[in-house]
Amino acid sequence: MPDLTTIAARSTDDVDLTDPTAVSQTRVIAEQLLDTGASRSVLQDLARDPDVGIDVRVATKLAESRRLVDALPDPLPRVQVQFAMWGEHRRLRPRAPDNPAGEDSLRVKLDQLGWLLDDRGLDWRLVAVDDGSPDDDASVAREMAHMHPLGERVVVAELADAIPTDEGPLAGLGDVDASRKGGAMVLGAQLALDDGMDAAVLTDADNSVDLGQLGLLLAPFVAGVPVVVGDRKHPDAVLRKAEARWGPGIVVLRHMQRMVGRALFSRGLRDTQAAFKLFGRDALVDILAAPSTYGFSFDPDWLYGALASGHEIATTPFAFVDSFAESASLTQGPMTTWQSLLVGLTASARSRGADHDEDMAALVSDHASVADLERIVARAPAVLAQADPARLGDPELMSVADLRAWIEDLLATEPDDQPGPVAGALPGNP
Numbered sequence: 001m002p003d004l005t006t007i008a009a010r011s012t013d014d015v016d017l018t019d020p021t022a023v024s025q026t027r028v029i030a031e032q033l034l035d036t037g038a039s040r041s042v043l044q045d046l047a048r049d050p051d052v053g054i055d056v057r058v059a060t061k062l063a064e065s066r067r068l069v070d071a072l073p074d075p076l077p078r079v080q081v082q083f084a085m086w087g088e089h090r091r092l093r094p095r096a097p098d099n100p101a102g103e104d105s106l107r108v109k110l111d112q113l114g115w116l117l118d119d120r121g122l123d124w125r126l127v128a129v130d131d132g133s134p135d136d137d138a139s140v141a142r143e144m145a146h147m148h149p150l151g152e153r154v155v156v157a158e159l160a161d162a163i164p165t166d167e168g169p170l171a172g173l174g175d176v177d178a179s180r181k182g183g184a185m186v187l188g189a190q191l192a193l194d195d196g197m198d199a200a201v202l203t204d205a206d207n208s209v210d211l212g213q214l215g216l217l218l219a220p221f222v223a224g225v226p227v228v229v230g231d232r233k234h235p236d237a238v239l240r241k242a243e244a245r246w247g248p249g250i251v252v253l254r255h256m257q258r259m260v261g262r263a264l265f266s267r268g269l270r271d272t273q274a275a276f277k278l279f280g281r282d283a284l285v286d287i288l289a290a291p292s293t294y295g296f297s298f299d300p301d302w303l304y305g306a307l308a309s310g311h312e313i314a315t316t317p318f319a320f321v322d323s324f325a326e327s328a329s330l331t332q333g334p335m336t337t338w339q340s341l342l343v344g345l346t347a348s349a350r351s352r353g354a355d356h357d358e359d360m361a362a363l364v365s366d367h368a369s370v371a372d373l374e375r376i377v378a379r380a381p382a383v384l385a386q387a388d389p390a391r392l393g394d395p396e397l398m399s400v401a402d403l404r405a406w407i408e409d410l411l412a413t414e415p416d417d418q419p420g421p422v423a424g425a426l427p428g429n430p
Contacts, residue, residue, distance in 0.1 A: 011053030017321040018207040030062035057238045058319040065215030077198035082127040084184035085137035088205040103207045110150040112211040130158040131184035132176035169288040182298030204275035206323035217278040226283045227313040230276030234317035249377040251384040258393025263354040272300045283311045292351040297344025304352040335373040359400040
């Protein structure tokens with residue numbers, strides 16, 4: 001049995017953790033870590049060590065999660081894990097010469113959840129919701145589930161089958177094309193409530209989040225916290241970002257986002273878009289009573305709804321590895337994603353009665369067209385470009401009036417004088 005020193009020495013950063021083979025290897029490493037008997041603090045130190053490879057660092061989170069699940073007291077909750085699908089047919093299929101971006105992601109999720117939960121006897125299921133994909137992702141998901149021994153735990157739903165409707169949380173969504181992930185997630189959560197699940201866990205269709213970490217969410221929930229949110233910005237998080245970046249003006253969009261969303265960011269909810277969140281049944285009932293958006297900003301809308309109903313929200317660090325080759329945001333357009341996020345965040349703050357900067361909300365309303373955002377993301381005022389990222393959203397760093405003046409001056413210049421958005425820019429963590 002290898003000791004910690006040997007495990008660390010064998011670690012590597014030269015590994016693609018969206019590849020199913022590499023994903024399974026991290027579980028092997030996690031079991032080796034557990035066999036050493038290393039304490040939680042020792043594993044945390046290992047995860048923080050910059051000289052330790054990403055495979056072992058991710059494995060520390062799996063090991064901690066497994067310990068937490070093994071220690072859960074009875075009665076155990078019934079848990080649904082759900083994700084939305086739009087243009088995910090290639091990632092759902094295995095990697096092959098004619099499908100280089102394949103992740104076999106649905107079957108990998110089943111492997112991860114089975115490894116963590118089945119020995120403990122916890123009742124769980126995996127729900128995949130087609131958000132109106134033009135590629136019939138639902139059929140691909142059913143095909144992949146049928147090929148897995150745990151496939152009976154998979155439920156595949158289609159948003160198009162649930163709308164239009166005159167009742168329930170989807171009554172405000174008249175057409176599947178009006179959804180940007182949020183509609184699919186609302187449907188998944190409603191299915192969880194209808195079927196008596198105790199909690200719904202939100203994740204993405206790719207392999208960016210190893211669901212073997214689910215214990216990091218379950219332990220606080222079982223201890224009484226109704227909403228638990230993963231935090232990639234925590235010092236103890238393990239994060240590998242994609243190398244491609246937005247244009248320099250991404251700091252402008254984040255400054256806008258955090259001023260509008262100050263009710264969340266002021267509470268330490270710094271990673272509102274992380275695809276690793278747990279909502280307990282009571283919180284879901286309150287959230288789904290009046291969802292204000294079906295777009296990409298459904299995450300902060302749900303958090304606003306939970307806070308407005310008095311639900312406590314806890315955060316936990318976790319491991320996240322970028323998976324971007326088949327991102328729907330790239331297909332639909334990076335600024336389309338940001339437009340939906342900013343406009344939806346503003347609408348949610350207003351409709352939920354959350355504390356927010358109304359002047360910044362007005363600025364978002366005036367300049368959140370895709371055309372304007374594409375111009376804005378290509379530039380950045382020096383005060384934001386040089387700022388500590390933790391200060392973005394602070395009006396003393398740059399006021400709404402100053403930012404409005406900068407934006408309107410920028411947009412008044414000839415478009416040909418402006419560089420375009422960074423090629424291949426990604427929807428990174430806002």
